[in-house]
Amino acid sequence: MKILILGATGFIGSVIAARLRRGGHIVTGLARNPYRARVKHPWIDWINADLAEMTDPSNWHAMLSHHQIVINCAGALQDGLSDDLIATQEKAMLALYAAAAQSAIELVVQISARTGGAGQDQPFLATKRNADKALAASDLNHIILRPALVLGRNAHGGTALLRALAAMPFVLPLIHAQSPVETVSVDDVATLVSAAVAGEFQSGTDIDLAASGAPTLGELVIVHRNWLGLPPARVVPIPTGLARPVTWAADIAGKLGWRSPLRSTAMAVMSEGVLSRRDGQHLPSQRLATAVETLNTHPSGVQDLWFARLYLLKPLMISGLALFWILSGIIPMLAPTGASRHLLPFMPDGSAMAFTLITCFLDIALGAFVLVRPFARSALFGMLAVTLGYLAGGTFLEPSLWLDPLGPFVKVLPSILLTFATLAVLEER
Incomplete structure (x- = not known):
């Protein structure tokens, strides 16, 4: 199959692309810097494109004519100098769906998120929700996957922050330390996308992806600290009010193009925790790896400790x-x-x-x-x-x-x- 992946350079998209490539599929990725992407992933066919500029169906017609399946892994946490959420997560997707309806696209797989809860009015979740609704209302053969917090060998955004917090010296200062956080392995996400491509799910399937159990944020940070091989440290809850200057600074950094996981959108979501929807579809027959199992699959090395310690120093x-x-x-x-x-x-x-x-x-x-x-x-x-x-x-x-x-x-x-x-x-x- 010829598969077009949006966000193929990202944390989730790169793993999905590698899994599909091993399955014998021909993978094409979109990138704002295809030259650099080609050096890192030479086995992917790269197209120079920016989703923020692909908000009209005409932008997609030529691209879709050469593919059978589209997988959307693209996303951004918050508006900033480098990101326009309405353009990339909503307008571009609506244009994609309109163009796909006029093409031979056989399946659209949307990697989304739980779009309700405390942060539902944030642009990140609102634009995701609008795109999901438009896809569900279309006549396209589609599947929506909603992973919880995704963990894997690599780290980016929230998962990178977990490692950085776990590497703090002496104590672990945490905001929302008692918030529950469901997780899912990025390898499990890639496996389910591969199953979707193989036709194992009915069109319209909307699935929450989360391993059993929901450790608190504090417990999850301790799991990461153990994985890094660091001595025990006590979790020190930090009042939300004391974190506002950090969130304010992170939001300003976002306006300047830095994608900090400490921005207000992440704090709003974390105030309630990362949990599956009560009305969401699940996979009772599919056992997903827990956070401990995910990390233990890839034992940490000194490079992981360096990354964790440097992340907040950067x-x-x-x-x-x-x-x-x-x-x-x-x-x-x-x-x-x-x-x-x-x-x-x-x-x-x-x-x-x-x-x-x-x-x-x-x-x-x-x-x-x-x-x-x-x-x-x-x-x-x-x-x-x-x-x-x-x-x-x-x-x-x-x-x-x-x-x-x-x-x-x-x-x-x-x-x-x-x-x-x-x-x-x-x-x-």
Whole structure:
């Protein structure tokens, strides 16, 4: 079968794509950066496309004519610089369904979520729900799968946050520590999608996917801590009110293109927990792996511990660099005459002042741009280039600063290492 997967580069979509490929199917994926996707998954045929721009049926006709099945694994938690939920999760899907109805598409598999509960009015769930309703009301042969919190060998979003919280030193500070959280293995999700492709489910099937039992968030974090091989630590419940500054900061980061799992949508959903719908269809004959079984299938390595410990440090590293560079630009501007005095032996007063102000604005710009996800990598390389330029120029103009008791040159070296470390952990998936 020729299968088109939306979200094939994602945590769930990549596993489903690999499973279908092993089953002998021909898999095509959509990607906003197909060149990078092709390097990582060369066995998938990649199409350069952005769901946010595919909101008209005409955008889909040519693509669907070459496929028999469509699997939608695409999704985003919240609107931001990199995501438009109404466009990608609703308008694009309605356009897809309209185009599929005029094509030879045999099946549409929608990977959705439980769209009711405490967070049902959030755009993430509202757009998912609208797309689900439109698919159910269509004449398309379709299946909707609603996985609980998906766990697997890799981690992204909420599952990455679980590992980061589990790796906290001494104590485990948790919001909504008593909220129940059902889980499902990503391998089980892929198995059921494969079964759907094989025709094992009737059209219109709408299934909740969750393993038996619903541990609390605190218990689930402890399971992850044990998996990481860390010593026991006590769960410390944190009042919701104290978490609001973190959620507010995460929402701002989302506007700048960073997909933090601590945004308000996740907090709204977690206030009630992650549970199946009471009216949802289940698979009584299909036993799904529990969280412990899922993790034990893939024993952790030191790379998992590194990831868990660095995950929450990453935003601090980025914000720390941003603050450092912005302040390094602002402080000299408060006393530009004194800041430019090192240049006076080599150039006139006016030129020294102009050069000082230019470098100040450059520092501020680099500090600001590193906070914006699409520009972060370029800003980090810019920081390295400018820093090395400063050191080279300073060494030539006033080499004695290397021996200064306050170490203005020596102290720059750790900032270079921090910049390299931030570049190393910049990728999100």
